[in-house]
Amino acid sequence: MQPKILIATPTCNLYEYCLKEYAEVVKSLTYPNYDILIADNSPDDSYIEKLKSLGLKAVKTPHHQRARERIVTARNTLRQYALSNGYDYLLSLEQDVIPPKNVIEALLKTNQKIISGLYFNLNNQYEFPNLLAGSIGLPLAYKLFSKEESKKPLKEQLLRRLTKEEVKEKKKILLRMAGLGCILIHRDVLEAIKFDYYPDLLASDDRHFSDKATEHKLPIILDTSVICRHLTSKKPFDWSNIEK
Secondary structure (H helix, E strand, C coil), X not given: CCCCEEEEEEECHHHHHHXXXXXXXXXXXXXXXXXXXXXXXXXCCHHHHHHHHCCCCEEECCCCCCHHHHHHHHHHHHHHHHHHCCCCEEEEECCCEECCCCXXXXXXXXXXXXXXXXXXXXXXXXXXXXXXXXXXEEECEEEECCHHHHHXXXXXXXXXXXXXXXXXXXXXXXECEECCCEEEEEHHHHHHCCCCCCCCCCCCHHHHHHHHHHHCCCCEEEEEEEECEECCCCCCCCHHHCCC
């Protein structure tokens, strides 16, 4: 039997700029056994109505004051929905990430419990404080900065982005951390890990998830042959300036 997949992501009205393109692609994937559920944490109900008008199933989640709190609350709503409704995998596919139409089949082929597609993100102020924000694009995929970092507690380890050269060829790469923009997560992982973030770090919830996966000895794999577009050029806001 083909695994049952839930495509899911938190979102809010800030992402309306890429909504139509996302809706068109996510509804036309070639895999035959998937559903879609979007968790909207906007301050009012106007955006969820737009989601539904485009044929996307959506639920409303709380609009907490802190952005990261809004996101992890939404992610855990989606996590619980996947677990309660018998899904084999959750594909976290954020609204500004546009995958190839065969993304599910391609990620499933790796036969891993955590497998990420490849997408790029612009540098930010807190990760690259000495560079102009938005000046370079690098894979949203990380390894340890050095072997010495493995001796530190997980939360304190310094990570580095992969380079463009490291993802140039089609291959599978063992990561220390992946973004949650396009990542297929098995239900065994969802049962073991709740989404969260570190209030005392600038990192987002992807760091906490990756730390927990490492703690549970669950490999995080990047498949560089699954290439997604990241719709950052028209983004009407700077994530670095949003309270996280």
